[in-house]
Amino acid sequence: MRLKDLQIGTQLRLGLGLIMVLVLGLGVLSWRQADELARQTNDLFEHPLQVHRAVGRLEADVERMSRHVRELRQAQDQQGRETILHQISLGEVSAEKQLELLRDRYLGPEDDVDTLESDLLSWKVQRDETIRLMGTGGVLWAEHREGGVQAERSTAVMVSLKKIDTFADNMSNTLHRRATDKAAALQQQLFFVVGLILLLSLSVSWLLLNGIKRPLAELTATAAQLGQGNLEVRSLFASKNEVGTLSKAFNTLADSVQANATHFASAADLNATLLEELEARAFGVRVLETLMRLTASQIGAVYVLDEERGEYMPLKSIGLSGDGHSFSASAHEGEFGAALASRSIQRISDIPTDTHFTFATVSGEFRPREIVTIPLVSGKEIPAVVSLASLRDYRPAEMRFLTQVQPALTTWLNAMLSNRRIAELSAGLEAQNLELEAQKEELEAQASQLAEHNAELEIQKRQVDEANRLKSAFLSNMSHELRTPLNSVIALSSVLSRRLEMKIPDEEWSYLEVIERNGKNLLALINDVLDLSRLEAGQEDLRVERFSLRGLVGELVDMLAPIAGKKGVALDNQVPEGLIESDADKCRHILQNLIGNAVKFTDVGQVSIAATFADHAVGLTVTDTGIGIAPDKLDLIFEEFRQADDSTSRRQGGTGLGLTIARRYAHLLGGEVGVESKLGAGSTFTVRLPLTATHGAVGVPSRTRPRAKTPTPNSRRGQRLLLIEDSEPAVIQMCDILRAEGYQVEVARNGKMALEMLEHIAPEAVILDLMMPEVDGFQVLGALRAVPKTATLPVLILTAKHVTKQELSFLEGNHIHQLIRKGDVDKERLLAAVAGMVEPDEPRKPSDRRVAPTRKPRRPGKPVVLVVEDDPDNLRTAKALLEDNYVVVSAQDGQEGLEQARRHLPDVILMDLAMPVLDGFEALKALHRDETLKEIPVFAVTASAMTGDRESILAHGFDGYLSKPLDGEILKKTLAGLFTA
Known part of the structure; x- marks a missing residue:
């Protein structure tokens, strides 16, 4: 099968699989290198170093006993003599212990010990003897022996210790x-392997990109011509x-629209180069000759x-009488029977008389002693x-050796049958290994070059x-280059459909x-593969918010x-x-x-989604x-x-990446899937996530978006939108x-044209693409927010680009209305988003409020403050700051806050924004x-710290x-400014 005929997922699996195998090989090599260096260090520690320490301790013991x-x-009494004698005994025990250590660890001649x-x-x-003489009164004779024969024996001990220490x-x-x-040898080997892995990775990446990008570009150009009327x-x-498949469907559509056209010929030269295999006979001869030489065999054959x-046919034989x-x-007959049945090496000693393995000599034919x-x-x-x-018995x-090389022989054979390129690289690697082995003797002279x-x-x-770094940049560019042409296909298909x-x-x-x-299925596949690539590269960021x-x-x-409704499945x-x-x-x-997945694999019945909150975590089940x-x-x-079903007859499609990415996302959030x-009885998938994700997270403020109204067609009439887009298919789709x-x-x-148009027109909203030539969408957005005339103009982002954490922060900091990805544009969702920009809920402007510089309480005594806050700790803090000067009434959600306000008619309300049941905006x-x-003043209390949040909150009507x-001081000054003394 040609490479271009393989499924795109298969091509990517092959490429990524090869790279993963190479990286695994690099890891094994590094582990072996570290293990070898550790062994060398252990030998140095266990032998010379231990011997040197023992010699030092033994010298100290001899000197200490001589001093005693x-x-x-000079001992004056019996107790002093017994103390000294005890110290001498301890020295003898220590010396005996060090002597045993020398006998165990010393690598030199045993005669030295x-x-x-x-x-x-x-x-x-x-x-x-000297000590005995001292004890019997012969002090003068003991002194003579101490400086004479005893000193000579002590010197002999020191000489022996010096000899052992020198050898150590x-x-x-x-x-x-x-x-x-x-x-040094291991470093050279690691350098070569890293270079080889880099070369293979670049080659595989180039092949995959060229095999996917070229056909998509061709199909995009063809679809553009069809959209123009050709x-x-x-x-x-x-x-x-x-x-x-997509190309065939397109051609079928064109043939149907043009009824008087003839069927288009599908035989086209794909200009693909097949991987050329190594010549099998040369492989067999090389393996056979090597095995016979290393095992001293007289007869050998490859089948x-x-x-x-x-049947197994003879490929090459050496020393075999007659033809193989x-x-x-399937019959498992002859010498091969046991080996084929057990799939392992077999050794036959009792050679049958009818064997075809006979060795021809000038004296006649000989039957071998053993066959392997x-x-x-x-x-x-x-x-x-x-x-x-062999004519003799094989040695153990x-x-x-044969048992150890069997996996290697299998690997070589698979490489030969797969493609010649891998075989050539393997041969090159073998040559490099031989060269490194030949250079091993020269490494000592090269120490100065380290x-x-x-x-x-x-x-x-x-x-x-x-x-x-280049790989990361390539991933970002690949995301845009793959999605952009495919989005054009999807967009124009949608336009033609309407x-x-x-x-x-x-x-x-x-x-x-x-x-x-x-087209959408292919886009989902590309998104899955790119998501998986970002996960493996560690480039996925978390944006934590409360929802x-x-x-x-x-x-x-x-x-x-x-x-689900079409299938009759209840959700x-x-x-x-x-x-x-x-x-x-x-x-x-x-x-x-x-x-x-549950809906896809359920034909009858229902799909239930449940959740349980407990132990700082939430457990969700999809049954x-x-x-x-x-x-x-x-x-x-x-x-x-x-x-689960990877057969060719499976009922459902898919890439096999969805659950992988879901589990990895769960791990990223600190959870598990x-x-x-039970086969035939349904499935239950469980997701356990922490209530607060902290692993590698970047916090963002909780947001409550105002709901867009659904305007009538008359309300849309004449409302002007500015579409900034360089892709013609996207322009056609959006305008349609x-x-x-x-x-x-x-x-x-383009962006430059858009900025010029905005000087002369005043649209109600802007729809902006990010990736454009010369002036991109980020620059356009920054220019809009820098001019007072367009600083508050609603902007909807429509892009195929993968938006990074920094880019998303820039977009949010410039108050975009919404971000929609190309390729999966839903008409109703798009219209709702646009309606939310041009006809939002009318919030009160801060200037419409009637908060006077000072305000009298509604009743005598302390003013009443209503604090609406769902977090118990925050509520307790607010009460502690207010209760000395104010009467504090509390509520834990927006609905309860309304009821408390009607009951107590407070003088001021402190309102949290993100709350259950009814949030702060709705309240x-x-x-x-x-x-x-x-008429009651309402102050927003929020942890949101994004640029422009204050203006956005006040624009909704908060005072x-x-x-x-x-902050206690700020709160005190703020409330004090509302009331007169």
Whole structure:
């Protein structure tokens, strides 16, 4: 099969799999290097160093005992003598212990230790005699012996110790030199392997990019011509993957629209180069000759499986009389039978008389003593068998060698059958290994060059860091380059679908649905692969905010309800009310994948979503009554590119990445995803997440977006929008949707043109693309906010770009209304977003409020302050700051706050914004609608610290703004300014 015919997911799996194997090999090599250096260091510590320490301690013991003997002469009483004698005994015990250590660790001649032991014993005899003489009164004779024969024995002991210590020092230098030489050799080997991995990774990346980008670019150009009215245009791309399917659907649509056109020929030269394989006979000869030489075999043969005939055919033989015979692959006959059945090396000693393994000599033919059969296993198949025979018995060392090389032979054979390039690189690696081995003897002379080599390694490290930086930039560019052309296909298909509905036959109109659906499927696949790449590169960031888990699940249920309704599957949202601080987008991705899978694999019954809040965590369960998962597949479904049903006859599609990404997102949030299932009885997926995500998180303020109204068609009439977009397909799609709803759409093809137009027109809102030539969307947004005329102009971002954490912070800091990704634009969602910009809820401006510089309380005594706050700690803090000078009334959500306000008619209200049941914005609207409450000053209390948040909050009608945590002095001055003494 040609490379371009492979599924895009298969191509990516092959490429990423190869890179992962190479990185694993690098890790194994590094581990082996570290282990070898550790062993060298241990040898240096366990032998020379221990011997040197023992010699030092023994010298100290001898000197100490000699001093005690001299002190014994000067002892005045019996107690002093016994103390000294006890110290001498302790010295003898210590010396004996050090002598045993020397005998165990000393690597030199044993005679050195024996001589030392003999000298110590002789010295001990002389010392004991001297001590005896002192005890019997012969002090003068003892002094004579102490300076004479005893001193000579002591000197002999020191000479023996010096000899052992000198040998230990020499051995220490020898071991250090060996360790240094080994470290240099291992560094050279690691340098070569890193370079090889880098070269292979770059090659694989180039092949994958070229194989995906070129057909998509061709299909995009063809679709653009069709959209311009050229009905003769056809897509010439043909393959067996997803792009080929999309191309065929496009051509079918064009053929149907142009009824009088002939069928387009699909035979096109794809200009793809097949991977050329190594010549099998050369491989067999090389392996056979090597094995025979290393095992001293006289006869050898290589047999290769002929799948058509079901037999092993002789490929090459050496020393075999006559032509080799074939063997059945299924009957397990002859010498090969046991090896094929056990899939392991077999050794036959009792050679049958009818064997075809005979050795021809001038004296006649000889039957071998032993035959060894080596099956080369590849998965479930045995593509080749190597057989060796000898006129003598094989030695155990030779059999161990064959057992060790069997996996290597299998790897070589698979590489030969896969592609010649890997075989050539392997041969090059083998040559480099031989060259490194030949240079091993020269490393000692090159010790002076180590500093230079270290500098070169540092340069290589900087190059690797630069390569990682370029890889990150490539990932970002790849995200945009892949999505942009595919978005054009989806957008134009959607436009044609609306324009040609009821104008062409239903069958032909359904082709447009096929194009749009497959385009979105391909976009989802690309998004999954890019998400997985970012996760593996550690480039995913968390944006923690407080949101309602039930609300999030409700959105997903509403989104999937039409699909479930078509299948007759009920969706049951049993998630209770509750807030969670986490990354809402990551949580949405996890739950959308789990609920979407449950709907996809359930034909009858229902899908239930439930949640339990406990122990600072929330546990969500998605239960379905679908087909279930086999027990042996439960551990596989979370692996990359693996599915419970990966057969060619499976009913459902998919890439096998969804659950992998969901689990990795859960880990990123500090949680876990698990599954329980029974085949035929449904599945239950469980997600456990912390209530507050902190692992690698970047906090963002909780936000409550005002709900957009749904305007009538008349209310849209004449409202002007400025669309800033350089992609013609996107312009066509957006104008088609918006103008049909009555909006007046002005189009700017680039950022520079948009800024010039804004000097002459005043649109109600702007729809902005981010990736444009010359002046991009970020620069346009910054220019808009820098001019007072457009500083508050609503802006909706529509882009195919992967937005980084820094870019998203810039967008939020410049108050964008919403961000919608190209490719998955939903018409209703787009219209609701646009309506939310041009016809938002009318908040009260700060200037409309009637807060006087000072204000009298409604009643005598202390003023009444209503604090509406759902966090108990914050509520307790507010009460502590206020209760000395004010009467404090509290409420824990917006609804309760309204009830307390009607009951107590407070003089001022301190209102939190993010609360359950009814948030601060909705509660403020309710207060303004109540004639008895609308005059009460309301101050917003929030932890939001984004640029422009104060202005945004005051624009909703709040009388003031207090930031958390509450500052006592600021709170006191703020409230004191409202009331007269």
